[in-house]
Amino acid sequence: MTVTAGILGATGAVGQRLIQLLEPHPDFELTVLTASDASAGHPFRDVAKWRIDAPIPDSIAEMTVRRTDPDVVPDDVDLLFSSLPSSVGERVEPAFCEAGYVVSSNSSNHRTASDVPLTIPEVNPDHLGVLEVQQDERGWEGALVKNPNCSTITMVPTLAALDSFGLERITVSTLQAVSGAGYSGVSSMEIIDNAIPHIGGEERKMEQEACKLLGTFDGAEIDWHGVDVAASCNRIPTLDGHLENVWVDTRESITPADARGAMQSYSSADLYSSPDPLVHVFDDDEPDRPQPRLDRLxxxxxxxxxxxxxxxxxGVQYNCLAHNTIRGxxxxxxxxGELLHSQGWL
Known part of the structure; x- marks a missing residue:
């Protein structure tokens, strides 16, 4: 069954990535784009400053942008993808859910709410079960699902692979690409020939979200993982790809070979967009990998x-990398969205 889909906040950087991924997707038909009131009523081509390194798909270019308002989005849309700023998403996303829409959101609002699943399908697909609690408690006909922060999602699949060794403490230092701040987020005068050892709120997101993602769902609530996470986040002058240096202390003895083997064997999901393998592991003869330019794609x-x-x-120390605007x-x-579809939530 083809799923009719829309994008909330379609003109921004993540919205444009969503268009790039959804337009050729075999299971989703993109029928609705929303943006600010200033953009509403105009063809997408005229209001989007297209930044993706491929042309705007012809099927999208002339599509009329709508206001980000449940009153003007057709009620036959099965799934909405949200790339709204969190300050807007906090207000607008619940309104869509109350109106009966299912929303898969990249925005940071509600990520740590007890009844909102924060999900990486290869890591904690069972957390979608908390949607039943969400709908009961909030009286929604729709539902809200979140994916984690781009820096968190880089690290957590590798940690999930090591969880059987007894995760006790995680220390991570990130080297994050400028695209993570949005097109206008960091000026060239700030970042060229420089590194910025602070990204507002990023450390807190990594420390909280990792524990929620690695937690267990008992059928009624999510019990967060007790691992201690400490993060230091840094912006560097790469375009795409967050590189992270991770130190893992474990309860049981673990060797570098153990860690490599666990990550190599960690399962992907039976979903269209889930890669196989989920974690590509470099051998000892390539100690200088991964690198953003060589490995982000x-x-x-x-x-x-x-x-x-x-x-x-x-324990062990290693480096990990993911493309921050695609995987992240x-x-x-x-x-x-694919997980919601496969589990019958649409």
């Missing part, structure tokens, strides 16, 4: 890569 930008494994006193944003929302 593995698995069509949906794979995580890991390498540089070393033993530590209490638009692609993650699309994958959650």
């Amino acid at each position: 593995r698995g069509d930008g949906m794979a995580v890569t890991a390498g540089g494994f070393q033993g530590t006193a209490d 944003a638009a692609g993650a929302s699309v994958l959650n």
Whole structure:
């Protein structure tokens, strides 16, 4: 069955990535684009400053943009993908859910709410079960699902692979691409010949979201993982691809070979956009990988890569990488949409 889909906030950077991924998707038919009131009523081509390195799809270019309002979005749309700013999403997304729409959102609002699933389909697909609680408690006919922050989603699949060793403490230092801040987020005078050792709110997101994602769902609520996570987030002058240095302390003894093997064997999901393998692992003879320019597009930008494994006193250290606007944003929302479809929520 083809799923009719729409994008809330279609003119922004993540909205454009969503268009790029959804327009050729075999299961989704993109029928609705929304944006600000200033853009509403105009063809998409005229109001979107297209930044993707491929032409606007012909089927999208002349589509008329609508206001981001449930009163003007057709009620026969099966699924809405949201790339709204969190300040807007916090207000607008619940209104769509109350009106009966299912929303797969990349926006940061509601990610840690107890009745909102924060989902990576290869890691915690069972967390979608909390949607029943959400609908009962909020009286919604629709539903709201979130994907995590782009830096969190880079790290967590590798941690999930190591969870059987008993995760006790995670320390991570990120080297994040400028696209993560949006097209106008960091000026060239700030970032060229520079690195910025602060990204507002990013550390807190990583520390909280990782524990929720790695937690367990008991049929009524999500019990967050007890691992201690400490993050330091840095902006560097790469265009795409977040590189992260991760230190993992485990309860059970673990070697670099153990960590590599666990990540190599970690399963992908039986979904169209889930790459196989989920984690591409580099051997010891390539200790300088992954690198953003060389590895961000593995698995069509949906794979995580890991390498540089070393033993530590209490565990292992390694580096991991993912494409922040594909796997870390638009692609993650699309994958959650596929999971919603496969589990019968649409």
